[in-house]
Amino acid sequence: MPLKEKRKKWSRDEELGNSTQQSWMTVSVNSDNRPEKEKEKPSRGTTVPRYYISVFFGCCGFLRKDDLLIDSVESVNIPPILNLNPFQLEIRSSPTKGRGVYATREIPRGSLVETSPVLLIPKDQYIRGVNESELRNYVFSWNWGPGGKGKNGDMVLALGLGSMFNHSRRPNVSYKLRPENLTIEYTTSSVIRTGEELCIYYGNVRFEGDDEQAEESDWTESGGDYNCSV
Numbered sequence: 052m053p054l055k056e057k058r059k060k061w062s063r064d065e066e067l068g069n070s071t072q073q074s075w076m077t078v079s080v081n082s083d084n085r086p087e088k089e090k091e092k093p094s095r096g097t098t099v100p101r102y103y104i105s106v107f108f109g110c111c112g113f114l115r116k117d118d119l120l121i122d123s124v125e126s127v128n129i130p131p132i133l134n135l136n137p138f139q140l141e142i143r144s145s146p147t148k149g150r151g152v153y154a155t156r157e158i159p160r161g162s163l164v165e166t167s168p169v170l171l172i173p174k175d176q177y178i179r180g181v182n183e184s185e186l187r188n189y190v191f192s193w194n195w196g197p198g199g200k201g202k203n204g205d206m207v208l209a210l211g212l213g214s215m216f217n218h219s220r221r222p223n224v225s226y227k228l229r230p231e232n233l234t235i236e237y238t239t240s241s242v243i244r245t246g247e248e249l250c251i252y253y254g255n256v257r258f259e260g261d262d263e264q265a266e267e268s269d270w271t272e273s274g275g276d277y278n279c280s281v
């Protein structure tokens with residue numbers, strides 16, 4: 052559901068007097084299941100403190116889908132997250148793409164820069180609601196699912212850095228789905244310069260601000276192996 056509609060629903064609930072019971076910012080409840088204390092709601096673009104995030108995940112069983120109000124791309128005013136792996140990749144914010152993965156030093160072509168464990172989301176769970184949540188922007192088609200049985204509609208969420216790679220029509224990272232150990236491997240397809248962003252290819256998608264003129268890289272997909280040549 053688009054953010055505006057979600058916001059609207061929240062306000063409507065407030066009018067009805069039942070907002071905080073199920074709002075994700077509610078921290079604790081009394082014995083009558085009413086909130087002990089209401090917390091301030093986040094505004095667009097503000098940072099959500101770690102405490103709230105853990106409360107959010109701890110309580111997500113009580114939440115309705117409509118209450119998922121964290122807008123990850125706009126809540127990115129965070130300090131850089133440093134030294135995440137042997138290549139010293141960093142997550143940095145960009146004004147138009149949200150967070151992204153950046154090199155802090157030159158990385159040779161063909162380097163395995165990240166191995167992300169994945170969380171498998173079976174097709175039925177995906178179509179029962181995940182595809183309407185923010186998670187839909189972070190999942191990969193697990194076309195060659197566990198057992199290598201070919202396209203089955205299952206999806207995966209890449210943990211680690213895997214969910215942080217932005218899209219480019221001329222990506223510098225290829226990735227390979229590894230059903231045998233439930234990972235995705237990300238390998239540089241060109242030399243990466245210091246300060247350069249590492250991007251993958253999401254498929255035939257366009258984002259606002261993308262360079263329309265940029266010629267697409269050659270791209271091949273075979274058996275869960277997404278290769279680009281630049």
Ligand SMILES: C[S@@+](CC[C@H](N)C(=O)[O-])C[C@H]1O[C@@H](n2cnc3c(N)ncnc32)[C@H](O)[C@@H]1O
Nearest residue numbers: 123124148149150188189214215216217218258
């Ligand atoms: C897998 S996430 C990548 C991490 C994300 N930037 C973040 O901050 O969480 C995919 C989302 O990033 C943004 N994104 C990725 N590539 C982009 C691009 N080339 N231009 C603009 N936004 C992009 C879009 O909002 C997309 O839904």
